[in-house]
Amino acid sequence: MSDDAKGKKTFRQDQPVHPSLHFEISSSQAVCHFTGDWNISTGGDLESVNQTWHSFFDQELAVNQIKLKVHNQVNWDSRLVAFISSKKKVLLKNGIEVDGDFPEKLNKLIDLRSDHVESTKDSSVSRVSGSFLDWWEPFCHRFSSPLNFLGAWIISLLMLPLLKTQMRIRDLITECRQCGAAALPIVTLISFLTGLTMAFVGSVQLEKFNAKIYIADLVCLAMVREMGALMVGIIMAGRTGASFAAEIGSMKLNEELDSLRTFGLSPMEFLVLPRTLALLIMTPMLTIYADIVGMLGGLTVGTQIMDFSVSHYIEQTQASISGMWEVFSGLLKSLAFGLIIGLVGCFKGLHTGNSSVSLGRSVTSTVVTAVTMIVVTDAVFEIIFSALELR
Amino acid sequence: MINKKEAIISVENLCLSYGSYKVLEKVSFEVEKGSCMVVMGGSGCGKSTLLKSMIGLLDPKEGRISYKSQDLLSVKKSHRQKLLSEFGVLFQGGALWSSMTVLENICLPLECHTSLSTAEIEDMGRYKMSLVGLSGFEDFYPAQISGGMRKRAGIARAMALDPEVLFFDEPSSGLDPVNSKRLDDLINELKTNLEVTFVVVTHELASIFEIADDSVFLDPQKKTLVAKGDPKSLLNQTENQQLQDFLRRQT
Numbered sequence: 001m002s003d004d005a006k007g008k009k010t011f012r013q014d015q016p017v018h019p020s021l022h023f024e025i026s027s028s029q030a031v032c033h034f035t036g037d038w039n040i041s042t043g044g045d046l047e048s049v050n051q052t053w054h055s056f057f058d059q060e061l062a063v064n065q066i067k068l069k070v071h072n073q074v075n076w077d078s079r080l081v082a083f084i085s086s087k088k089k090v091l092l093k094n095g096i097e098v099d100g101d102f103p104e105k106l107n108k109l110i111d112l113r114s115d116h117v118e119s120t121k122d123s124s125v126s127r128v129s130g131s132f133l134d135w136w137e138p139f140c141h142r143f144s145s146p147l148n149f150l151g152a153w154i155i156s157l158l159m160l161p162l163l164k165t166q167m168r169i170r171d172l173i174t175e176c177r178q179c180g181a182a183a184l185p186i187v188t189l190i191s192f193l194t195g196l197t198m199a200f201v202g203s204v205q206l207e208k209f210n211a212k213i214y215i216a217d218l219v220c221l222a223m224v225r226e227m228g229a230l231m232v233g234i235i236m237a238g239r240t241g242a243s244f245a246a247e248i249g250s251m252k253l254n255e256e257l258d259s260l261r262t263f264g265l266s267p268m269e270f271l272v273l274p275r276t277l278a279l280l281i282m283t284p285m286l287t288i289y290a291d292i293v294g295m296l297g298g299l300t301v302g303t304q305i306m307d308f309s310v311s312h313y314i315e316q317t318q319a320s321i322s323g324m325w326e327v328f329s330g331l332l333k334s335l336a337f338g339l340i341i342g343l344v345g346c347f348k349g350l351h352t353g354n355s356s357v358s359l360g361r362s363v364t365s366t367v368v369t370a371v372t373m374i375v376v377t378d379a380v381f382e383i384i385f386s387a388l389e390l391r
Numbered sequence: 392m393i394n395k396k397e398a399i400i401s402v403e404n405l406c407l408s409y410g411s412y413k414v415l416e417k418v419s420f421e422v423e424k425g426s427c428m429v430v431m432g433g434s435g436c437g438k439s440t441l442l443k444s445m446i447g448l449l450d451p452k453e454g455r456i457s458y459k460s461q462d463l464l465s466v467k468k469s470h471r472q473k474l475l476s477e478f479g480v481l482f483q484g485g486a487l488w489s490s491m492t493v494l495e496n497i498c499l500p501l502e503c504h505t506s507l508s509t510a511e512i513e514d515m516g517r518y519k520m521s522l523v524g525l526s527g528f529e530d531f532y533p534a535q536i537s538g539g540m541r542k543r544a545g546i547a548r549a550m551a552l553d554p555e556v557l558f559f560d561e562p563s564s565g566l567d568p569v570n571s572k573r574l575d576d577l578i579n580e581l582k583t584n585l586e587v588t589f590v591v592v593t594h595e596l597a598s599i600f601e602i603a604d605d606s607v608f609l610d611p612q613k614k615t616l617v618a619k620g621d622p623k624s625l626l627n628q629t630e631n632q633q634l635q636d637f638l639r640r641q642t
Contacts, residue, residue, distance in 0.1 A: 134410075134411065137410075166503060250489075251488075251489070254484055254486055254489070255482040255483065255484060255486035256486050256487070256488050256489065258443070258448050258480075258482060258486065259480065259482055259486040259487075259488070259545075259548075260488070261447075261448060262446055262447075262448070262475065262478065262479075262480040263476070263499070263500045263503065263504070263552075264472050264475065264476045264503070264504065265499075265503060
């Protein structure tokens with residue numbers, strides 16, 4: 001910046017002049033003069049500048065050469081560089097020759113801007129069909145990929161009895177421990193509190209009818225039929241399903257899945273099968289455990305608050321179960337919940353994108369999808385049981 | 392090359408894309424048996440994508456990839472898998488399986504594809520680790536070792552099954568100069584003594600001149616292969632300015 005410019009700068013700092021430009025025209029050559037403060041900090045929108053620019057080129061169609069002139073007095077930063085670069089690109093594209101008369105530093109910065117590499121779209125596809133395909137392909141993929149995944153999982157499962165599987169027994173054992181034994185503390189806490197809460201809530205209502213002893217029936221039936229499986233399902237969805245999605249998703253991000261494939265190892269057999277089988281085995285077992293712990297919660301309220309004897313409460317609990325179907329129906333549900341959680345977690349993990357953001361999305365989506373599917377499946381089971389008069 | 396050897400891999404008119412975004416078009420070249428082919432090019436030119444396609448992880452939109460004169464894209468899936476099992480691959484970040492120790496990582500391919508005893512598999516694993524200077528780190532998990540060590544462990548794992556072709560994606564990145572030189576020497580040793588063929592994606596100039604028998608240069612703007620040959624001769628011959636800038640480290 002010249003001394004003269006420096007002098008003006010002091011003045012402009014107090015009274016910034018908004019960016020502007022004007023044109024001079026002689027025969028077929030035009031000169032565009034940039035004036036004012038082209039600084040980011042100066043602000044002011046470029047609407048009027050753009051208007052002047054466009055109206056000039058709309059009127060002067062014969063112009064085939066233009067000189068862009070930035071005087072030394074003009075205060076500028078990267079705002080001007082960006083403006084000139086983008087306009088220059090458009091002018092060149094329209095066959096207008098561009099000549100620049102810029103201060104040396106500005107010239108260097110404009111030259112520094114590397115050419116933008118155009119993303120090459122498939123030229124064989126027209127714009128209309130391209131946009132249709134852009135929408136249609138992900139739409140189809142959204143439906144077909146879960147089905148493909150399920151099909152591949154069933155095939156892998158069928159290969160298991162034929163011993164034509166790459167699944168390692170030690171992986172299955174590790175997963176069983178991870179999603180079974182390691183989940184015991186949280187299952188214990190939640191189930192105990194569920195039984196306890198049900199007993200408290202139920203006791204208030206039953207007391208009105210002088211039927212407090214039926215609290216044992218209430219807790220027992222609710223746990224074995226419904227709450228045991230449901231609570232374990234929700235815990236497993238948040239704990240194990242999310243962990244499957246995160247684990248497999250991060251393996252995808254780190255190219256670990258690709259490296260498995262290059263060694264001829266199928267991620268379906270090597271990763272998905274042991275995880276889903278482990279959940280299939282462990283969820284019913286955890287449900288039985290949760291049923292018992294929930295009943296213990298009820299027993300605690302029954303004996304400590306409602307003054308029943310332990311033997312009386314247990315007898316009433318035993319009497320409440322009319323047949324083993326009550327227990328089996330809960331276990332059947334838990335089996336379905338385990339399968340849903342395992343498949344959803346692994347599917348979301350395998351279909352994680354290539355960024356940490358998509359990993360987070362996969363984990364969230366796993367929990368939301370699994371919990372929703374669990375509740376819906378639970379309702380479907382109840383409708384079927386009622387229709388078949390199994391209740 | 393004085394004696395033209397047989398081509399073990401040939402790539403013909405390969406077009407690669409991610410959805411409607413074209414990455415590479417009409418790429419054709421051959422890799423000779425026992426040679427080291429370097430795939431060069433600036434960042435984002437599709438080097439790793441080309442490598443993924445060559446190892447069967449990405450199906451090309453058009454074109455043909457042949458290995459030992461068999462089209463990898465048209466053979467039966469089971470046969471394709473068998474052919475691909477003759478490849479060893481090192482991914483950019485090593486891609487070690489994080490739930491296993493380094494030794495287990497190297498032993499797993501041997502466990503799955505050979506009938507060797509556990510003791511022998513472990514011995515083989517330890518030997519491969521010693522080749523890349525990782526002896527003593529057998530029981531470490533990938534998270535417990537440095538990035539460069541993970542890379543070397545990845546190389547050891549890629550060599551686990553003594554593959555015929557080794558694909559390395561940026562093998563020297565993250566390695567110190569000594570280990571980088573050591574890796575170059577290892578590539579040259581394996582190439583000379585075991586006739587292993589290498590396809591190496593890199594932009595480390597020192598490595599390129601040390602290991603390459605042949606090279607291809609991918610241009611990110613033209614989205615295709617623009618030069619092919621021994622990098623030392625390309626340095627003097629080619630008229631492609633981008634390649635000259637690349638090889639002479641100019642801007």
